[in-house]
Amino acid sequence: MTDTTETADSPAEATDKTAKLRRLHRIEGQVRGIARMIEQDRYCMDVLYQLQAVRAALAKVEDQVLKDHAASCVEQAIRAGDPQAQRRQFHELVDLFGKARR
Numbered sequence: 001m002t003d004t005t006e007t008a009d010s011p012a013e014a015t016d017k018t019a020k021l022r023r024l025h026r027i028e029g030q031v032r033g034i035a036r037m038i039e040q041d042r043y044c045m046d047v048l049y050q051l052q053a054v055r056a057a058l059a060k061v062e063d064q065v066l067k068d069h070a071a072s073c074v075e076q077a078i079r080a081g082d083p084q085a086q087r088r089q090f091h092e093l094v095d096l097f098g099k100a101r102r
Helices: 011-039 046-080 082-102
Strands: none
Touching: 011 046, 046 082
């Protein structure tokens, strides 16, 4: 869930954000490299290995964003003692991961 409130990032949050962005920029470069490999008619297995590497790198970013969500949005709903907000946070995650399996 996107938090629309304006808050300053703590030093740890800023470092985490920088790390995620750095990883995403690296992935972006990998994807451009894969496109070049396809343009150059490189060996299919080489392309597949690179695609797997991108998938694994994206999974790491996804894991970190999920942890951040649990540590902020979900934790906030729990601390607030709002059962409706807790259910909403839970159902958002279930819906998201349900779509990913299709």
